[in-house]
Amino acid sequence: xxxxxxxxxxxxxxxxxxxxxxxxxxxxxxxxxxxxxxxxxxxxxxxxxxxxxxxxxxxxxxxxxxxxxxxxxxxxxxxxxxxxxxxxxxxxxxxxxxxxxxxxxxxxxxxxxxxxxxxxxxxxxxxxxxxxxxxxxxxxxxxxxxxxxxxxxxxxxxxxxxxxxxxxxxxxxxxxxxxxxxxxxxxxxxxxxxxxxxxxxxxxxxxxxxxxxxxxxxxxxxxxxxxxxxxxxxxxxxxxxxxxxxxxxxxxxxxxxxxxxxxxxxxxxxxxxxxxxxxxxxxxxxxxxxxxxxxxxxxxxxxxxxxxxxxxxxxxxxxxxxxxxxxxxxxxxxxxxxxxxxxxxxxxxxxxxxxxxxxxxx
Amino acid sequence: xxxxxxxxxxxxxxxxxxxxxxxxxxxxxxxxxxxxxxxxxxxxxxxxxxxxxxxxxxxxxxxxxxxxxxxxxxxxxxxxxxxxxxxxxxxxxxxxxxxxxxxxxxxxxxxxxxxxxxxxxxxxxxxxxxxxxxxxxxxxxxxxxxxxxxxxxxxxxxxxxxxxxxxxxxxxxxxxxxxxxxxxxxxxxxxxxxxxxxxxxxxxxxxxxxxxxxxxxxxxxxxxxxxxxxxxxxxxxxxxxxxxxxxxxxxxxxxxxxxxxxxxxxxxxxxxxxxxxxxxxxxxxxxxxxxxxxxxxxxxxxx
Numbered sequence: 315x316x317x318x319x320x321x322x323x324x325x326x327x328x329x330x331x332x333x334x335x336x337x338x339x340x341x342x343x344x345x346x347x348x349x350x351x352x353x354x355x356x357x358x359x360x361x362x363x364x365x366x367x368x369x370x371x372x373x374x375x376x377x378x379x380x381x382x383x384x385x386x387x388x389x390x391x392x393x394x395x396x397x398x399x400x401x402x403x404x405x406x407x408x409x410x411x412x413x414x415x416x417x418x419x420x421x422x423x424x425x426x427x428x429x430x431x432x433x434x435x436x437x438x439x440x441x442x443x444x445x446x447x448x449x450x451x452x453x454x455x456x457x458x459x460x461x462x463x464x465x466x467x468x469x470x471x472x473x474x475x476x477x478x479x480x481x482x483x484x485x486x487x488x489x490x491x492x493x494x495x496x497x498x499x500x501x502x503x504x505x506x507x508x509x510x511x512x513x514x515x516x517x518x519x520x521x522x523x524x525x526x527x528x529x530x531x532x533x534x535x536x537x538x539x540x541x542x543x544x545x546x547x548x549x550x551x552x553x554x555x556x557x558x559x560x561x562x563x564x565x566x567x568x569x570x571x572x573x574x575x576x577x578x579x580x581x582x583x584x585x586x587x588x589x590x591x592x593x594x595x596x597x598x599x600x601x602x603x604x605x606x607x608x609x610x611x612x613x614x615x616x617x618x619x620x621x622x623x624x625x626x627x628x629x630x631x632x633x634x635x636x637x638x639x640x641x642x643x644x645x646x647x648x649x650x651x652x653x654x655x656x657x658x659x660x661x662x663x664x665x666x667x668x669x670x671x672x673x674x675x676x
Numbered sequence: 677x678x679x680x681x682x683x684x685x686x687x688x689x690x691x692x693x694x695x696x697x698x699x700x701x702x703x704x705x706x707x708x709x710x711x712x713x714x715x716x717x718x719x720x721x722x723x724x725x726x727x728x729x730x731x732x733x734x735x736x737x738x739x740x741x742x743x744x745x746x747x748x749x750x751x752x753x754x755x756x757x758x759x760x761x762x763x764x765x766x767x768x769x770x771x772x773x774x775x776x777x778x779x780x781x782x783x784x785x786x787x788x789x790x791x792x793x794x795x796x797x798x799x800x801x802x803x804x805x806x807x808x809x810x811x812x813x814x815x816x817x818x819x820x821x822x823x824x825x826x827x828x829x830x831x832x833x834x835x836x837x838x839x840x841x842x843x844x845x846x847x848x849x850x851x852x853x854x855x856x857x858x859x860x861x862x863x864x865x866x867x868x869x870x871x872x873x874x875x876x877x878x879x880x881x882x883x884x885x886x887x888x889x890x891x892x893x894x895x896x897x898x899x900x901x902x903x904x905x906x907x908x909x910x911x912x913x914x915x916x917x918x919x920x921x922x923x924x925x926x927x928x929x930x931x932x933x934x935x936x937x938x939x940x941x942x943x944x945x946x947x948x949x950x951x952x953x954x955x956x957x958x959x960x961x962x963x964x965x966x967x968x969x970x971x972x973x974x975x976x977x978x979x
Contacts, residue, residue, distance in 0.1 A: 318918070324940040325914045325921070328867055333887035353809030353817035358900055359733070373879035376887065377824060383888030384820035386898045388767045
C-alpha cells in the first residue's frame, strides 16, 4: 500500500463507499433550481454566472444531481426542436462511411475465401474446416466491426479535437484512452456499458451471431455500422433484458493493463498477456453469450452471461463455472477479489457472494 | 418587476418564433417574453443590449408553441401532441421501463393541458416554461424531477432493509489490525475535509460518476467535456484528494509513513458506510480557511 497507484485505488474505494452511503436523493428545497434552469444547464445555454451558481448547487444537492443524472440517461435526440438537417448531415456522413466500411470488409474477407480448402477426407475434417471457416469469418466480422468503429470514432472525434470540446456526440460510449491511474474507473465503465439497453436485437444479432457471418462480406460490416449508428443514441442505465443486449466481444482489463480477457457471444473467451496484441483462445465450456466481466487482480476474473452463467478464474486462464441461484440473464458483475462479487441480473436484481460463489445472497 | 420590451423587438421575435403559425395573440407573446426576462434579470434592470441578447438567445419557436398551448390554441396543441408527447412518453419509458413513469408522464401531460382549475381559470404548466431551454429538454427535466421526488417519497415509506441480509454478505476481515478503527475514522475525516476543499465542478464530476453511476460519456455530456477529459479529471481529482489526505495525516495527525500506509490499507477492505453528508459538514467548517488551499490544489493539478 505504499505506491501512489495503490493509494489512489484506496481513494477510489472510499469514494465509492461514501457516495453509495449517501444514497438516494434528498428533498427539494427553496435553493433548488427549477426544472427549466436544470434543463438550460443540460442544454448548455446558461450564462457563465448562472452556470457557476447552478454547478455549485448541483455539486452538493443530491436531489438535483439525481435529476440531471436522469436527464443524462435520457435520449437527447428525437425531439421536435432538433433541426431536421442534422439527420441529413448524419446520413451524408453515414453513406460514404458505410461504403468505405463495405470496401474494407471485402478487402479483408475476399482473400480468406480464396484460400485453398482442405481436402475432405472424412466427416471429422469436414466439420473442423466448417468450424474454422466460421471462426475465420467471425474474426473477419470482428475486424470489420473494429474497422467501422475506428472510422466512426475518427469521423466523430475529428471536429472535437480539443479535449475540452463539448461532447455532444452521443456516440461516445467507446472506451476512452487508457491511463494507468484510471484502470479501476474504466473497468466499471465497461461494466456499466454492459448494462445499457441497446439497439434493436435484429441488427445486433447479425453481428453477434457467427451463423450470420455466412452472409456476403459487406453485410456484416453494414450491420456493424448500423449497430454502431444505433448505439450512437444515448443509452439509459436501466437494465434491459439481456436478450436485447448488445452482445459483441468486449475486453475486461485487469489491474495490470497488459492482462486482459475478451468475452463475447456463444461462450467466446480469450486471454491476452500482451495488452491485446495477441490473444489466446480459452475454453469457457459454455455456449451462452458472455456479457460482462470484472477483474480485481491480474489472475482473477469473474465473467457473467446469459442463463445465470457465472465463470471464475483464479489463474487467469482456467475458467470454471460458478453455481448461480437463478437461471436468469446476467448483465453486470463487480468483484473485489476471488471470493467477493456482486452480480446484477438483467432485470435489475443483485446477488452477492463472499465465498467465491458457494453461496449467494440477494 | 416587469421588464419593458419595445414593440419592434417583440414583433421581430414574433416573426423569428414563427408564432403566426399558431395565431398567437401579440399581447400573450409580449407577456411571455416579459415574464421570461423578468425571471432572468430579477431585480436588475437590463440594458437594451442585454435584453435583446437574452431574448434572441431564447428557444423562441418552443416558447411560441408553449405560449400558444397555454392560451389554448388548438393547432398548437395538435403540434405539441404530434411532436412532443412522443418525446415525453419515450423519456418516461426509458426512466422506468416497467411503465411506472408513464403515470407521471400522463399526469404531467394533464398538468400541461391545465386540467387543474384555479379560480375558474385553466392554469397550464406551460406557464413555467420561459424558453431558456428547449421544450423537449424542459419536459424531460420536469419528468425527471417528478420521478426523483416520487422515488424519494417511496423510499421514505419503505421499511428499512433486513439487517440479516447485510450480515450475510459482510466479509469477515482476516486479522484486523488493532488500530484499524482509528485509521478508518481518520481516513474518513481526512476525506471529508479534502472533498470540501475541492472545486464545485470537481465534486459534481465525482457525484455524477460515483453517486449517480453515470458513464464517462454521460458525465461528459452533462459537463460538456469529452469522456477522455472526464476520465483525466477524475484521476486528477483522486490524486488531489490522496495528496490532501497524505498531507493531513502527515502534518496534522503526525503519522509516520508506515502508519499512513496502514491507513490507506484499512479503507481498501469494506470499512463500513461513510456518511459523506457528515463528512462534508466537517469540511464546511474548514471551508473558509481552506479556500486558499483549494485554489492551491487546483493550481497544482496538471493543466
